[in-house]
Amino acid sequence: MTVNAESTAGGNTWRDLPAAQQPEWPNPEALRDVIADLQSYPPLVFAGECDLLRSRMGAVARGEAFLLQGGDCAEAFDAVSADHIRSKLKTLLQMGAVLTYAASVPVVKVGRIAGQYSKPRSKPTETRDGVTLPTYRGDSVNGFEFTAEARTPDPERLKRMYHASAATLNLVRAFATGGYADLRQVHAWNQDFVRSSPSGQRYEALAREIDSAMNFMKACGTDPEEFKTVEFYSSHEALILDYESALTRVDSRTGKLYDVSGHMVWIGERTRQLDGAHIEFASRIRNPIGVKLGPKTSPEDALTLIDRLDPEREPGRLTFITRMGADKIRDRLPELVEKVTASGARVAWVCDPMHGNTFEAASGHKTRRFDDVLDEVKGFFEVHKGLGTHPGGIHVELTGDDVTECVGGGDEIFVDDLHQRYETACDPRLNRSQSLDLAFLVAEMYRQQ
Ligand SMILES: O=C[C@H](O)[C@H](O)COP(=O)(O)O
Numbered sequence: 001m002t003v004n005a006e007s008t009a010g011g012n013t014w015r016d017l018p019a020a021q022q023p024e025w026p027n028p029e030a031l032r033d034v035i036a037d038l039q040s041y042p043p044l045v046f047a048g049e050c051d052l053l054r055s056r057m058g059a060v061a062r063g064e065a066f067l068l069q070g071g072d073c074a075e076a077f078d079a080v081s082a083d084h085i086r087s088k089l090k091t092l093l094q095m096g097a098v099l100t101y102a103a104s105v106p107v108v109k110v111g112r113i114a115g116q117y118s119k120p121r122s123k124p125t126e127t128r129d130g131v132t133l134p135t136y137r138g139d140s141v142n143g144f145e146f147t148a149e150a151r152t153p154d155p156e157r158l159k160r161m162y163h164a165s166a167a168t169l170n171l172v173r174a175f176a177t178g179g180y181a182d183l184r185q186v187h188a189w190n191q192d193f194v195r196s197s198p199s200g201q202r203y204e205a206l207a208r209e210i211d212s213a214m215n216f217m218k219a220c221g222t223d224p225e226e227f228k229t230v231e232f233y234s235s236h237e238a239l240i241l242d243y244e245s246a247l248t249r250v251d252s253r254t255g256k257l258y259d260v261s262g263h264m265v266w267i268g269e270r271t272r273q274l275d276g277a278h279i280e281f282a283s284r285i286r287n288p289i290g291v292k293l294g295p296k297t298s299p300e301d302a303l304t305l306i307d308r309l310d311p312e313r314e315p316g317r318l319t320f321i322t323r324m325g326a327d328k329i330r331d332r333l334p335e336l337v338e339k340v341t342a343s344g345a346r347v348a349w350v351c352d353p354m355h356g357n358t359f360e361a362a363s364g365h366k367t368r369r370f371d372d373v374l375d376e377v378k379g380f381f382e383v384h385k386g387l388g389t390h391p392g393g394i395h396v397e398l399t400g401d402d403v404t405e406c407v408g409g410g411d412e413i414f415v416d417d418l419h420q421r422y423e424t425a426c427d428p429r430l431n432r433s434q435s436l437d438l439a440f441l442v443a444e445m446y447r448q449q
């Protein structure tokens with residue numbers, strides 16, 4: 001990969017355009033030094049891996065595979081530990097096994113992991129007891145603690161983000177290929193969980209079926225290598241453009257630009273302005289790109305996004321991640337899907353059932369109802385069924401820990417329970433049991449489709 005200012009100039013064209021949701025760094029010189037350091041760091045991912053994911057996403061767009069994309073709302077530097085990383089990965093592997101086996105579909109597994117450190121916010125400041133400070137924008141920008149010192153954006157944090165992402169990705173790669181993700185471990189992923197939880201028990205039953213199927217294949221003389229490792233990709237929102245463009249490099253094989261901070265990046269609902277910096281940045285890189293589409297998205301917006309981001313109409317290049325809200329999806333999604341399909345574009349359609357269903361509980365906790373999450377996914381499947389298009393996947397905020405951030409699910413978390421283990425730094429995540437419940441229900445919907 002080449003790293004000189006001239007060769008990566010195409011990754012900087014966004015600088016002439018308005019960039020929403022960027023931190024107000026107090027010291028531009030310090031930022032410049034950090035960018036220079038980041039530019040000298042090695043890539044976190046290889047461009048060829050991004051190409052492979054783009055081809056996997058092509059299968060999703062063509063209706064031949066299903067995307068499971070999930071992980072924290074906001075990763076935190078102090079959660080870069082083996083336990084945290086393992087439990088997230090384990091949850092995703094379990095969900096992947098459920099979807100693959102119960103829905104009989106190849107599942108493309110992508111974590112919101114190893115880079116999801118930056119958050120767009122509704123308000124630039126937060127006021128508590130008469131004190132107003134900058135809002136928390138993710139560990140890549142400032143600290144969560146409500147003090148002036150912690151909340152002041154510090155560009156050195158961008159370097160910590162790089163190192164935290166590198167450490168996380170290193171362990172994820174080790175787990176994915178070093179034996180932990182071997183499908184023969186399908187029971188081991190569940191060990192700490194099965195006795196206490198209905199979804200754990202349901203999973204255990206499915207794991208026994210997977211075992212029998214594998215034993216059967218072995219008895220027939222096939223023991224495929226594919227079962228021993230898992231293809232797992234990283235993704236995050238490409239929000240802080242100084243960071244993303246510092247990690248944008250020319251691929252020596254093709255001469256094209258790749259954002260090597262993660263395999264897939266997405267542009268959020270708050271930064272997808274057609275004439276804005278984020279779309280310009282995304283248009284220059286060859287990674288598979290996601291764009292979040294909220295309930296106000298017009299078909300014209302969607303078509304313009306396709307023209308900007310996927311001019312070649314290449315299946316796998318562009319994923320629309322819709323996040324409409326359970327009460328709106330059945331109204332708003334059909335026109336978008338219809339017009340995009342009629343235009344000849346082959347995007348992947350993925351459902352984020354989290355971001356349109358957030359509300360504040362009386363206790364002040366931001367939360368989501370599991371039933372709303374499920375209903376949005378149902379609406380997503382209904383719309384695609386009605387139009388004969390492919391419901392390509394789900395994008396969820398989840399954790400492997402037994403947090404109490406979303407209400408409902410098989411283990412029945414009530415609004416009054418939220419305080420017990422409310423650990424997210426930003427938005428509420430499904431816990432492990434709710435995540436597995438969702439995987440089973442989605443597998444059922446997929447099978448019926
Ligand atoms: O995760 C998404 C956004 O960052 C989040 O929903 C914004 O939350 P806020 O409205 O509390 O700023």
Ligand SMILES: C=C(OP(=O)(O)O)C(=O)O
Binds near residue numbers: 073268292
């Ligand atoms: C901010 C996010 O979502 P959205 O852009 O859809 O609000 C997110 O997924 O973290």
